[in-house]
Amino acid sequence: MPNSVPLLERYSALIEEIVQATLKGKIRSQQQVYQMLLQGVSPGTGEVFEQALSDRLSATQHQVDTQTDELKQAKASRSLRAIQTIQKEWQHWQAQNQATEAIGEATRSIITAESTHRLGALLQVLDPNQERPLNLQQLQQLSTDLQRQAEQSSNPDFCREFQQLSEGISRGIGTWQRLQDHLVSWMYDQSQGSLGFEGTPGQRGPWGLWAKQVNSPLPQALFQTIALNQSVIELVARQHTISFSSWVELTVVLQYLQRGLVNWFGQQAYNVKAGSKLSISTFLTFAVLWSQLGNGCSQLASQSAKVLSDGCYQVMLQILRTFARQTYFPLYGGIFASFSGDYLRDALNYLDAPLRRQVEGSQEKARILTLLGYSQRALGQYQQALSFHQQALEIARQAGDRPCEIANLNHLSRTCVAQKNYAEAIGYSQRALILSRQAGDRLGEANALASLGYSEVFQAKLLEQIAPETYETAIHYLQQGLKLSEQLSEIQSQALCLSSLGIAHLVLSQYLEAIKYLEDGLKVAQVSGDLYLQGLNLANLAEAYYGLQNFEKAISTGCLGMYLLEQIASKEWQQPAGLLTILRGQLGAAAFQQLLEQQRSQIIAVIGVDGYDYIPQLLQQQ
Numbered sequence: 001m002p003n004s005v006p007l008l009e010r011y012s013a014l015i016e017e018i019v020q021a022t023l024k025g026k027i028r029s030q031q032q033v034y035q036m037l038l039q040g041v042s043p044g045t046g047e048v049f050e051q052a053l054s055d056r057l058s059a060t061q062h063q064v065d066t067q068t069d070e071l072k073q074a075k076a077s078r079s080l081r082a083i084q085t086i087q088k089e090w091q092h093w094q095a096q097n098q099a100t101e102a103i104g105e106a107t108r109s110i111i112t113a114e115s116t117h118r119l120g121a122l123l124q125v126l127d128p129n130q131e132r133p134l135n136l137q138q139l140q141q142l143s144t145d146l147q148r149q150a151e152q153s154s155n156p157d158f159c160r161e162f163q164q165l166s167e168g169i170s171r172g173i174g175t176w177q178r179l180q181d182h183l184v185s186w187m188y189d190q191s192q193g194s195l196g197f198e199g200t201p202g203q204r205g206p207w208g209l210w211a212k213q214v215n216s217p218l219p220q221a222l223f224q225t226i227a228l229n230q231s232v233i234e235l236v237a238r239q240h241t242i243s244f245s246s247w248v249e250l251t252v253v254l255q256y257l258q259r260g261l262v263n264w265f266g267q268q269a270y271n272v273k274a275g276s277k278l279s280i281s282t283f284l285t286f287a288v289l290w291s292q293l294g295n296g297c298s299q300l301a302s303q304s305a306k307v308l309s310d311g312c313y314q315v316m317l318q319i320l321r322t323f324a325r326q327t328y329f330p331l332y333g334g335i336f337a338s339f340s341g342d343y344l345r346d347a348l349n350y351l352d353a354p355l356r357r358q359v360e361g362s363q364e365k366a367r368i369l370t371l372l373g374y375s376q377r378a379l380g381q382y383q384q385a386l387s388f389h390q391q392a393l394e395i396a397r398q399a400g401d402r403p404c405e406i407a408n409l410n411h412l413s414r415t416c417v418a419q420k421n422y423a424e425a426i427g428y429s430q431r432a433l434i435l436s437r438q439a440g441d442r443l444g445e446a447n448a449l450a451s452l453g454y455s456e457v458f459q460a461k462l463l464e465q466i467a468p469e470t471y472e473t474a475i476h477y478l479q480q481g482l483k484l485s486e487q488l489s490e491i492q493s494q495a496l497c498l499s500s501l502g503i504a505h506l507v508l509s510q511y512l513e514a515i516k517y518l519e520d521g522l523k524v525a526q527v528s529g530d531l532y533l534q535g536l537n538l539a540n541l542a543e544a545y546y547g548l549q550n551f552e553k554a555i556s557t558g559c560l561g562m563y564l565l566e567q568i569a570s571k572e573w574q575q576p577a578g579l580l581t582i583l584r585g586q587l588g589a590a591a592f593q594q595l596l597e598q599q600r601s602q603i604i605a606v607i608g609v610d611g612y613d614y615i616p617q618l619l620q621q622q
Contacts, residue, residue: 007045011052014040015086019056022082023075033089043101046094053090057083103138107145115161119244119307122165123314126255129321136173139252143169161244168248171216175249176256178213183260185209210257218246219253232289236296247308251315258286258319276328283323290316324367331367331407332447332492333374333530366395366404370411377415378532380571385415406436406444413451422459429455442484446493449481454500461507471504478504495524495533502540511547518544535565539576546579554583555592556599559615563607566618577622584619 018036021027041049060083063076106125113121125134125142134142143166150162186206211223225235236242265278294312297305323329373388389408396404409432416425429451436444456474478497485493498521505514518541525533538561545553558576565573584592596615603612 007048008052011041011045011049012056015052015056015083018086019079019082022085023078027082030085030089033085034092037086037089037093041093043097046097049090053083053087057087102132102134103141103145106134106142107149110146110165111149111162115157116307118161118165119247119311120314122248123251123311123318126251127318128255128259129318129325136176136256139169140173143167143173164243164245165248168245169252171245172249172252172256175214175216175219175253179210179253179257180260182206182209182213183257184264214253216246216249218242218250222250226289232292233296233299236293237299239300241302242297242300242304242308244304247311251311254286254289255315258282279326280323280328280330283319283326287316287319287323290319320368321364324364329367329371330492331370331404332410332443332490333378333532363396363399363401363404366392366399366401366408369395370404370408373408373415374411377411377418379569380418382415382419386412389415402435402439403441403444406432406439406441406448409435410444410447410451413455417455417458420458420462422455422462425455426452426459442488443490443493446481446484446488446490447496449477449484450493450496450500453478453481453504454496457500457504457507461503468508471508475501475504491524491528492530495521495528495530495537497521498524499533499537499540502537502544506540506544506547509547511544514544515541515548531564531568532570535561535568535570536572537561538564539572539579542576542579546583551583551587552595552599555580555595556602558583559596559599559603560606562618563611563615573618574622577618580619581622 014036018027018033027033057080060076060080064073064080067073067076109125110118110121126139127133146162146166146169150159150166153159153162183206186209205227207223208227211220211227214220214223221235222232225232261282262279265275265282267275290312294309294316297309297312299305300308369388369392373385373392376382376385376388389411393405393408393412396402396408409428413425413428413432416422416428429448432444433448433452436442436448453474453476456477457471460470460474478501481493482497482501485491485497498517502514502516502518502521505511505517518537522534522537522541525537538557540561542554542558542561545551545557558580562573562576562580565576587595600612603615
């Protein structure tokens with residue numbers, strides 16, 4: 001730049017001026033230095049000032065290090081302290097200037113957007129995945145700037161839109177501040193449950209408590225709806241109109257609630273794994289919530305409905321992208337502890353279409369598709385699961401995300417097992433095992449061993465091979481996987497290995513050994529929160545107890561397995577339902593009912609009275 005030399009000289013002179021004023025005792029506070037920088041440094045020329053400051057700092061430090069005259073060294077030391085003060089205030093100036101520029105840029109992006117894209121522009125500004133996301137104070141300044149634009153605009157439509165966005169941001173901040181002190185207080189009430197995102201009717205979890213703290217109609221109605229396990233989609237669809245200001249308020253509130261919970265859980269050093277599990281639950285809960293809000297908006301007849309619906313999916317994707325970047329992102333499952341069957345039955349499907357429509361190929365997309373894939377497998381949507389995992393596998397390869405690539409090979413193997421395509425399942429798991437050992441991915445290796453043993457158990461079962469030596473190789477893989485999983489404290493793989501070992505011994509009619517592994521697998525699956533594996537273990541336990549003619553245990557475990565699998569919409573609920581139907585036919589309806597009632601307390605302890613009362617309805621569907 002032709003003007004860089006004089007500008008460098010001007011900034012060198014400014015620094016000298018501040019140093020001399022300090023030496024003469026004219027600088028009485030650091031704020032004075034900041035004001036001089038504010039007046040003397042032009043926006044966009046920070047690099048030139050930093051060069052001048054660096055040159056002066058180096059020269060003065062050299063004087064301090066080499067000067068032998070005590071008076072001159074003392075003066076150099078005072079000059080150095082003055083320059084260090086300038087450096088500190090310059091960092092302050094930079095932070096303030098960057099914040100001002102960020103707010104200005106955010107305001108301009110919203111103002112210049114087309115009317116139908118204005119809400120989307122605001123949501124982009126609120127995206128936590130940005131390099132420097134706005135903090136609460138900056139968000140309040142954005143609200144003020146938008147209000148100023150509304151007052152200055154001569155266009156009544158612009159004025160109304162800017163006013164609504166400004167009001168929504170301001171109200172959202174106010175509502176969040178009222179909720180902030182109650183963010184995690186519900187966790188200390190023993191009646192609320194461990195997390196409260198299960199959708200259980202009543203006052204369980206934070207939603208009912210949060211509803212009492214707010215006075216804005218839309219957030220309050222949403223919190224009450226979730227607390228009572230009612231339909232979020234129906235709540236939104238019943239709204240005659242939803243103003244942008246109400247929607248922006250809700251967006252701000254939900255985003256800060258979600259981020260606040262994740263941050264708080266992440267700071268619980270006393271139990272890192274528990275914190276990670278709760279963070280996973282929070283990410284997924286809010287992602288599903290936004291998908292439901294979006295589907296509710298799509299049923300509205302207003303002109304703004306599509307804008308609101310698209311905005312919901314935009315926020316959902318922002319959450320999933322943030323989630324996909326976390327070290328604890330669950331590549332191998334265990335997501336179902338956070339949702340009731342009603343939520344899973346519908347909401348997970350909503351994540352499909354908007355994801356494929358709006359997210360380009362990326363490492364984050366591969367991980368999100370992985371999550372959706374194994375969720376679909378649990379729901380019995382095997383073709384959809386295969387599609388997700390194949391897409392994720394290709395993207396992970398292109399992105400060089402080896403752990404994600406290995407995970408999808410393992411999931412493809414397990415999905416093939418579910419489709420009874422055991423030869424292909426073995427092929428995928430063998431590739432996963434080779435890649436994991438080459439990459440040193442011990443978590444991937446543990447899962448590959450589990451997948452390989454799991455596949456070979458079912459292959460042998462299909463071929464009706466009951467000789468123990470037929471299962472030796474499969475059992476060897478599973479025991480290796482179990483040992484490695486225990487070393488890594490990887491409970492998802494432990495649960496799968498234990499479950500598969502139980503199935504292997506069940507096929508061999510070694511019922512006592514099968515029960516031992518299946519019960520251990522059930523306990524581990526309960527710790528991981530994976531309802532799918534819990535249901536499978538209970539279903540297989542019912543088979544083992546039936547083999548021992550222990551009909552009471554067969555009924556209790558069969559009912560629990562049937563209920564849990566049906567609640568997550570897994571088609572495999574029909575396996576224990578079929579066994580229970582056979583038992584009822586053998587024992588007679590009266591004797592069967594008597595045994596069921598004898599197991600009532602044990603069943604209610606797991607699934608409650610409503611779950612127990614639902615069992616006869618399920619058996620009628622068989």
